[in-house]
Amino acid sequence: MDRFLLALLMLMLAQWAAAATLGEGKGRPARELNGREVYVQTCAMCHANGVGGAPRPGRAADWAERKPSGTAELLVSVLRGKGGMPPKGGNASLTRDEAYVAMDFMLNGVK
Ligand code: HEC
Incomplete structure (x- = not known):
């Protein structure tokens, strides 16, 4: 040759x-994104400042009426969208796990 x-x-x-x-x-990317990465890239634009009534991480009052419905219910809201929130926060490429870890970061990671 x-x-x-x-x-x-x-x-x-x-x-x-x-x-x-x-x-x-x-x-x-070859690996799934972690909660902080997804939160920063996809969720923070609304949730950091409560745009459109989005519950803010670390503000107990914002979550008081939502948390009792349980993480499974909240995850359904994230996946399907709710009110001013588009499905998967508008990032259709997110996996279910990525949506979950971002939500978990929002609920528990941001102090
Ligand atoms: C375009 C703005 C926007 C983006 C982006 C966004 N959200 Fe939201 N989110 C909202 C708003 C507004 C609400 C309140 C909806 C309502 O209760 O009517 C909300 C509500 C929620 C809730 C509570 C749902 C419930 O059932 O009470 C969770 C959990 C949540 N968002 C997680 C996320 C996660 C995780 C991401 C990123 C993957 C994300 N959001 C991206 C605007 C946004």
Whole structure:
């Protein structure tokens, strides 16, 4: 085989391997995001300042009427959307787990 072609083939293989490791091409990073990351990227724009009546993390009064319904119910609100909140906070690429850890971060992580 022509040496140039061989080199080209090797290069393509290397790039394919790198892309596969990074999880590129699926439009998502290879790992799921943690709660803080999802919160910062997707939820904080509304929840940090209570935009549209969004309950604010760390403000017990904002959550007083919501928390008793339980995390499963609250997660359904996040996944389906509620009032001024679009489904998954408007980030359709979030997995269910990412939505959950972001919610958990909101409820327990922000002090
Ligand atoms: C566009 C603004 C917006 C974004 C982005 C947003 N929210 Fe909300 N969220 C709201 C509003 C407004 C409410 C209050 C809805 C209501 O009770 O009518 C709310 C309510 C909630 C509730 C309480 C639901 C209930 O049943 O009482 C949770 C939990 C929540 N959001 C989590 C999240 C998480 C997690 C994210 C990020 C993945 C997120 N939100 C992104 C605006 C937003």
